[in-house]
Each structure stands twice: as C-alpha cells, then as structure tokens.
Amino acid sequence: MMENLVTPWTLYILMGINALYSLLALQNDRLMERGYFRVGDILGRKESWRLFTSAFLHVDYMHLGVNMYTLYIFGEILNPILGHEQFLMVYLGALLGGNLLSLWVNHKNYSYTAVGASGAVSGIVFATVILFPDMNLGIMFIPIGIPGWIFALLYTAYSIYGVRSQLGNVGHDAHLGGGIAGAVVLIALYPDLLVYSWKPILAILVPAVIFFLVLWKRPDWFKR
Secondary structure (H helix, E strand, C coil): CCCCCCCCHHHHHHHHHHHHHHHHHHCCHHHHHHHCEEHHHHHHCCCCCHHHHHHHCCCCHHHHHHHHHHHHHHHHHHHHHHCHHHHHHHHHHHHHHHHHHHHHHCCCCCCCEECCCHHHHHHHHHHHHHHCCCCEEEECCEEEEEEHHHHHHHHHHHHHHHHHHCCCCCCHHHHHHHHHHHHHHHHHHCCCHHHHCHHHHHHHHHHHHHHHHHHHHCCCCCCC
C-alpha cells in the first residue's frame, strides 16, 4: 500500500466537481433546490439521487472553501497511498454513509434539508488517521498538536454530542456517519489495520457503537 504512490488525480477531480457544481448552484436557485438533501423529497417523492447530489453542493463560498481545503490536506496524503479506485471507494462510501445516517436521524422531519461534502471529507480524515494514528493534528482553541487517534476520539464524541443536542446549523449526523463509513470501508480493504491501527479504530467505533445502540433503543433520544 505504501510502495506504488500515484498522482492524486481522483482528489483533484472530486474537488473540481464540488467546486463547479457548487458555484453553478450558488448562481442558480433552481439547480440548488433540485440537488439538495431534503428528507421529504427523498422519502416521500423517492428522489434518492439527492443522497449524492447534495454532497457536492455548498451553501456559500466559505462552506465550499473549508471543505475543499480539508479534503485537499488529507486527500494529498491518502489518495497517493490508496490509489484512485480505493480512494474513490472511501470517499463515496463516506458520502453515502453520512447522508444515510442523517436520513435515519431525521426521517420524521420531512422539512429537514442539508448540503455539503462534510460527510465524505470526514471519511477521508478518519481513513488518514487510521493509517497514521500518531500524526499530529491541530484542533481549534488548542495551541499544540494532538495525536490523530485522540483527534478521532474527540471528533467522534463531539459529533455524537452535536447530534444529541442539535448543536448549531451543522450536519453532525452526516459528519459522524461519514467518518464511520470511511473508516469501515478502509478496514474492509485492509483488515490488517485492525491489528496495526487499533487505537484510532477503537476511538472511532466504540463510541459510535454505543451511539447506535442508544439511538436504536431510544429513537427520540436526540432533541428536535
């Protein structure tokens, strides 16, 4: 996995699709409306394509810039290592996982809407952290870098808290689902990581499993 590095063209193509589609939609309300994630349209009108198109749209230039910057930083590491097909598998798996969890959490709220690549990007971040569990990552308001596996634990815990409290105008459920799905796809591709990168895997999956068990038994657990 570490020997045959490739130029990260898949990363650049995904960034280009995100940028082009988002910029066009920001100038065309009909295009934006036709593509964003809305529970009522997905479940009621069976417009399942929105699970994918919404993940390439962004509400403004800042939203697009932050997501693409994060994708670039981690994708530049991950894409050359995994290669094009496997990088795309992680990205699309995280994209779909994030939006499916968001759909599950919000399935009774037909007016719920969302856009953004954050779920897919979270999957790329988590996959990178699993490969490099001791990489130093900065986090807002903490002036020093922290090991990647601790970052993964904090990010997972914060996302769960965000889902529970409906904190801010942020798709915490998509972040959580995307991160978990990206991790699962990578582990499926490289099962040996369960031995060699157990710290970030446990940091991601243990709180996530607890979250799913609680949500399964108490679907009204989170605020609306």
